[in-house]
Amino acid sequence: MSDDLGAAGVWLVIAAMAAVTYVTRIGGFVIMGYVPLTRRVRAFLSKAAARRRSRSPCRSR
Amino acid sequence: MSAIDSATDKPYWSWAGLRLGMRRGLTITPGVMVFGLVVGAAAERHGLSAFENIAMNLLVYSGIAQLVALEIWPKTITWGAVASFALLAGILGARMVLMGVAIRPWFGRLPKWQSYPLLFYLTDASWLISMRYHAEGGRDPAVYLGATISITGGWMAAVIAGYSLGGFVADPQRYGVDLVMPVFFAAMLVPLWTGRRRAYGWIVAGAVAVAVQHFVDGWWFIVAGSLAGSLAGAFLDAERA
Numbered sequence: 190m191s192d193d194l195g196a197a198g199v200w201l202v203i204a205a206m207a208a209v210t211y212v213t214r215i216g217g218f219v220i221m222g223y224v225p226l227t228r229r230v231r232a233f234l235s236k237a238a239a240r241r242r243s244r245s246p247c248r249s250r
Numbered sequence: 251m252s253a254i255d256s257a258t259d260k261p262y263w264s265w266a267g268l269r270l271g272m273r274r275g276l277t278i279t280p281g282v283m284v285f286g287l288v289v290g291a292a293a294e295r296h297g298l299s300a301f302e303n304i305a306m307n308l309l310v311y312s313g314i315a316q317l318v319a320l321e322i323w324p325k326t327i328t329w330g331a332v333a334s335f336a337l338l339a340g341i342l343g344a345r346m347v348l349m350g351v352a353i354r355p356w357f358g359r360l361p362k363w364q365s366y367p368l369l370f371y372l373t374d375a376s377w378l379i380s381m382r383y384h385a386e387g388g389r390d391p392a393v394y395l396g397a398t399i400s401i402t403g404g405w406m407a408a409v410i411a412g413y414s415l416g417g418f419v420a421d422p423q424r425y426g427v428d429l430v431m432p433v434f435f436a437a438m439l440v441p442l443w444t445g446r447r448r449a450y451g452w453i454v455a456g457a458v459a460v461a462v463q464h465f466v467d468g469w470w471f472i473v474a475g476s477l478a479g480s481l482a483g484a485f486l487d488a489e490r491a
Contacts, residue, residue, distance in 0.1 A: 198327025199302050205336040206319065207309035213343030214372045217350030218365070222358060233484035234352050 261359050261389045271379070271396020278375045279404035285313050286405045290412025292320040300413060307409045311371060311402070315342040344473045348480065349377045356384055360391060371398045450486055455479025 194201060224230060286307075293303040293316075310316055319338055324331050349372060357365040368391060380394040459475025466474075 192328035192330070193326040194328060194332070198332070199298065200305075201332045202319070202327060202335045203302070203306045203309055205332050206306075206312075206315065206339040209336045209339040210310055210312045210315060210343045210346075211370060213340060213346045213350075214369045215350060215366060217347035217352075218354050218357065218369060219350075220347075221351050221354035226355065229484060231355075233480055234355065 261356065261391055263392045264390050265392070267388070267390030267392035268396040268399075270383070270390075271393035271398075272400045273396075274379045274383070274393070275376065275397035275400025276404075278379070279400050282313075282375060282401050283404045283408035286408025287412035287415065289313055289317050289320070290409035290414075291416055292317060292412075293409070294413045294416040296320050296323040300410075303409060303413050304406070307406060310339070311373070311405075312339065312343060313405070315339045318342060341470070342472070345374075345476050346372060348476050349374075352381065353377065356389065357391065364391070368394060368398075371402055373398070373401060375401055447486065448483075451479045451483030454482035 226234075289307070290303060293306065298306070298320075306316060315338060319335050322338075350369065353369075353372075357368065360368075376394060376397045379397045380391075383390075383393045455475045455478055458478035459471040462474040463471035
């Protein structure tokens, strides 16, 4: 039996990669909908975003 | 209302935010376009049609995953190959799970019909631009949309041009093109410097990523470094609080 998917193979690869990539894009977003935002969770999110807080020099713009 | 001076945490949409996002997105677009040229050329080299190239970039829209996939593109595509490419997309996209986690407190307040389509085009660059804006006090998701429009427009133009140019951009290392994206992300970190303590998370992330890259094959170093840095930073902040 030939396993070659022919011309449809490229489209199946594109569809599979697109679906999985979108799942990774929304996965954390969806999961966090079920997680209470405690102080430690907020600290984790803050570091994950590597973001500035109150000392941002751009805040007054 | 300006795009930045929102007094509350409630998200809102504005044209000013869209323009701000587009302007900020344009600062990274030249670097993204260089990368896009390489991806487009790789698609041409491995026999994808022009239409398949455009579809892949519109639907997958993950430069690094596409580039790696094209590097290992087989002559014949089987179900096993499809599964392998899906796994590859999952591993290389795993870092975006963390990005989605971080953006939840902001986009989670939008209606689902807005937040889920917006996340379809989530990229490192648009996320970084948006999270910086959010850290400045902004809450307008139009900034994210504007940055995404600039970056995606530049990306699509570049992959089409790269596909047309083909072999002219086949070897990115020869011209130092492969350094463009790392240099951009390093430059974006500079304004985030707020003291040595905050850098501990970065140092842990870098050290773990380098160690994992040395000992583990594949792209797990991206996931391991991100997680380690975030956890280290979280515990340092919790100790301080």
